Amino acid sequence: MKLRALLICLLPVLPLAAVPVFAQQQSERRVVQSPILTIDSDRVFNESAFGLRVADDVETQSAEISAENRLIEADLKAEERKLTDQRSHADIQFAGAAAEKLEGGGDSLLGDVLDRARVLAAAEMLGMAQQVFDTTLDYLKQRVQFNQVLATFQSLQHRMADLFADLAQMRSAVEAGLQAVDGGFGVARAA
DSSP states (O other): OHHHHHHHHHTTTHHHHHHHHHHHHHHHHTOOOOSOOOOOHHHHHHHSHHHHHHHHHHHHHHHHHHHHHHHHHHHEEEEEEEOTTSOEEEEEEETTOOOOOOTTOOTTHHHHHHHHHHHHHHHHHHHHHHHHHHHHHHHHHHOEETTEEGGGOHHHHHHHHHHHHHHHHHHHHHHHHHHHHHHTSOHHHHO
């Protein structure tokens, strides 16, 4: 009875005890056996009905998208331009190109996009104007003429003060535009 209980307790452990002996015998024979099943996923996908159907669907959709892109490209006009600081941009026109209205876009979508673009353009111009102001101020502080630093000339001080006030107004307008966009009401109404 005790032997039977001992065997029942050891039964799950016995296969584990035999593993090292089995592994040693296998290594002596140089035969590798693996209980892991290896599956070539590409082969299974390419040779199954599901895989062939998916590949066919992808090829069909790719052909449709390519044909649609060719139609759009035929109606697309792009003219490359250079800005004064030599950055390039393009004027792009979709004359006669087929388009679909975006879901959930509403009639105000174009106006919202243009409002954001206007505020971004104003912010970029403010940054450029600030850079020009800072560079000019540094120059006026360094350049000497008639044995005096240019920044000491009253007429130039007045011009710089006017430019500083203009920059403050520009900054205020850009911040108001950003608040209008963040607040959800149009930039035109905020102005």
